[in-house]
Amino acid sequence: MTQDVKRPRQLSQVKDHVQQRFGDVAANYRASRVHASGADLDLMVDAVDLDRNMHVLDAGCGAGHTSLAFAPLVDRVVACDFTAAMLAQAQALARERGISNIATQLADVEDLPFPARSFDLIVTRYSAHHWLRPLRALAEFRRLLKDDGVFLISDIMAREDYAQDTFLQTIELLRDPSHVRDYRVSEWETLLAAAGFRSEALMRFDLELHFETWTRRMATPRQNADMILSLFKGAPADVRGAFGLREAAPAGDFSVTITRAGNR
Secondary structure, three states, X not given: OOOXXXXXXXXXXXXXXXXXXXXXXXXXXXXXXHHHOOHHXXXXXXXXXXXXXXXXXXXXXXXXXXXXXXXXXXXXXXXXXXXXXXXXXXXXXXXXXXXXXXXXXXXXOOEOOOOOOOEEEEEEEOOHHHOOOHHHHHHHHHHHEEEEEEEEEEEEOEOOOHHHHHHHHHHHHHHOOOOOOOOEHHHHHHHHHHOXXXXXXXXXXXXXXXXXXXXXXXXXXXXXXXXXXXXXXXXXXXXXXXXXXXXXXXXXXXXXXXXXXXXX
């Protein structure tokens, strides 16, 4: 089982690095088509019977695209992120679209400043692979949800195969040193159960990412991008097949699995 083992000083250093990295590239995430739309975002909105009385927490909201998808359908959304620059992008997008029921909150998912049972729904999308202590985050979500509340997660999921798992974590770290881990579906099932959730994987699909866009969004250093391309070219056949790496793709297009899990 995945354990939360980092020491306080290590945690502080890593979290400072996360804030710096994402502060520098926040505008890129506001413009990202991958984050602004997608089959997983549509499914998240459709997965719960939303109503105008609901209070929703978007944990690790980034530039606010998920908050914007839910806001027109509920009473209130709190867009929460660890990086002030990301929250500024979320606020700007909400103003652009004339959406007034999104509040922003600067906070760590491990220590959220809300009373117990504050939310009907908690959502998180493309954020969990940055959580240093996922069990603590899940415990916070459990505390904040009403008794009949729902937690929805969408994120990149590692393969159960060890070689494919290692390949994914390696390219993720080369692209973004603040990356912690893309968890396997089996790991999420264990983590969610430990936090008191009953989980259900609702959807898995391949998300095709264009290499240059993917690395540019995170301002990946050129030498790191070259190392990733080298790994693509040298990957064994089963890894290439699992990630959809194509010889004909000049920029190194590839696909990753995204799983959306719903919890009641």
